[in-house]
Amino acid sequence: MEQRDQWATKIGLILAMAGNAVGLGNFVRFPTQVAQNGGGAFMVPYFIALFFLGIPVMWIEWVAGRYGGKYGHGTLGPTYYLMARESLKPRSAFWWGVISGMLAFSLTVLLNSYYLHLIGWSAAYSWFSITGAYFGKNTGDFFSNYLNNHGEVMLFWGITVILLAIAVGQGVSKGIERWVKVMMPLLYIFAIIMVGYVFVLGSPIDPNWSTIDGFKFIWSPNWSYLGKHFYTVLLAATGQIFFTLSLGMGIIQNYASYLGPDDDVALSGLATVSLNEFAEVVLGGSLAVPLATAYAPKIVPPDVLSQGKSAALSWIGAKFGLGFSYTSLPNVFVSMGSAGKFFGALWFLLLWFAGFTSAIAMYNYLTALLEEDLGIKRKVGTWVVFLIYLIAGLPVIYISGYMDQVDAWVSFQLTLLALFDIIIAVYLFKPDNFWEELHKGAYMSVPGWYKPIILYIAPILLLIPLIGSAKSLIGATLEWPARLAIISMWIVGAIESYYSIKKKYREELEKNEVIIKV
Structure with a gap:
């Protein structure tokens, strides 16, 4: 078997996963x-x-990736075929692998069709802030004008994706690991500087309005609200956990596949969660809302302000969303004066x-798929992925409403694939095998009482966002561009996954018995 690239250092792996x-x-x-x-x-x-x-799902995906x-x-189709055949005959396990690989491929392409534009x-x-481009202008109109300037949108998209292609083309240890060793510490430094500023900001506009009010809003448990909206809030919370930890995508498994067979996954997985939660809860929670x-x-309409803090905070909560960062927060940076250019660019x-x-x-993930399954060299594969992203992203620019429709399906597929994680990598792989793999080379011992949480409680909680996502899709009208994109990615993903498993395991599928075993 050809030697695959591996992480050069433990800190590089943890920073990459984080x-x-x-x-x-x-x-x-x-x-x-939260808002x-x-x-x-x-x-x-x-x-x-x-x-x-x-x-629990983080540990499951680390175990599956290393296996x-x-x-x-490094891709999900063949990996989940291998794990499913611990309980099933190869021909039955084959279809679990095909469907898993199909979901992972379609998720990655569909998600990045718009996610890369958001990064752009x-x-x-950041450029508009440091140059003061939106200062003295209506920030809502400025954002609309920017989105309608397709050349400018593609410019910043292109800069981002070209840099991604360069980083991935250099490989795992010499490319991705080196980039994240620089970018992740800088990310935390930038966030800490912003949080430090927020903590000393106090009441810059009105003594009745301070960052403390924002912190109180986040950290004061509102039991009355929770009681009235329990299912809605629980659905939002479980959904956020999936998004924030990047679960149900196949990419954690991909990164973990570059581990050695006895490298730790138990403590490393927990360290990844901890770094992410520090960034989200401590840093992310201390910035935008306060x-x-x-x-x-400066940002709440006068008639709402006159109704008091509760009404104003409700208004902020209702308006919070993706566009808020590009329409309302720039007003905040403008209000800071000359310092606003720096902090706006930093944000x-x-x-x-x-x-x-x-x-x-x-x-x-997509580059590994091309490299391992189709034999395309990594440096070539990265530019093939660039073209895939370019084509997939064009409807986001030119078709109104396309992004929201695709995003709804992505949310559903995320939770569906996470359910496959539990079914295949725990139950079909066999719980005792999973527990043994989790502790192989581990730097920590996971308490025995966590096993029933993984086996029973996690899948039950998983059904909450899964059912919630399914309900939101029922009755939703999918326009033909979104429908075509989703179905196309399913077809391509299924064909690719089918081919990748057949390519290596054709003999054991024909005989319907396990032959290749490491």
Whole structure:
């Protein structure tokens, strides 16, 4: 078997995995979910979902990735075929692998069709901030004009994706690892500088409005709100855990496949979760909401402000979302005067770094797929992926509503693939095999009481976002461009996965018995 690239250092692996998890979801989606789900009411189910769902599925994906790596696989189709055949005959296991690989491929392409544009927006706004391009202008109109300037949008998209291609083309240890060793520490430094500024900001506009009000909103448990909206908040919290940890995509398995067969996954997986949660809860939670609250008099309409803090915070919560960072927060930076150019550039550069370190993992998944399954050299494969992303991303620019429709399906497929993680990598692989693999070379012993959490509680909690996503899709109208994109990616992903498994395991599929065993 040809020797695959491996991580050169343990810290490089941890930073890469953390970079994979730390993304726009930490600094944009998390504050949005908090603001729109009762502030402190959101944090209670969030930590429950993290402990009972996020950590177990993270361990499952690390184990699956390292196991596939022993056989030379960094993609989900062949890996889940191998794990499923522990309980099933090869021909039955084959279809579990095909469907898993199909979901992972379609997810990666569909998600990046718009995610890479969001990263490009952040790069653009970092430039617009430092140059003061939106200062003295209506920030809502400025954002609309930017989105309608397709050449400018493609410029910043292109800069981002070309840099991704260069990084991934250099390989795992000499490319991805080196890039994240620089970008991840800088990301944390940028975030800490921003948080430090927020903590000393106080009440810059009105003594009745301070960052403390924002912190109180986030960290004061709102039991009344939680009681009235329990299922909605729990659905949002479990969904956020999946997005923030990058679960159900196949990319954690891909990174873990570059481990040695006895490298630790138990402590490494927990370290990845910890770094991500520090970035999200401590840093991400200390930025957008407190900052917006302190500058509420500048961004909240006067008629809402006159109704008091509760009404103003509700308005901020309702308006929070992706566009908030590009329409309302620039007003905050403008209100800071000359310092606003620096902090605005720092905020959007932070978003760009966070998005880039997540996108590099997804870029590598598709590159590994081309390299391992189709025999395309890595440096060539990276530019093939560039073309795939270019084609997949064009509808995001030119078709109104396309991004939202595709995003709804991505949310559903994320949780569906995570369910496959548990079914295949735990139950079909056999729970005792999974537990043994989790502890192979481990630097820590996972308590025995966590085993029933993985076996029973995690899948039950997983059904909450899965059912919630399915409900949101029922009755939703998919326009033909989104429908065509989704079905096309399913077909291509299924064909690729079918071919990749057949290519190496044709003989044992014909005989319907296991032949290749490492």
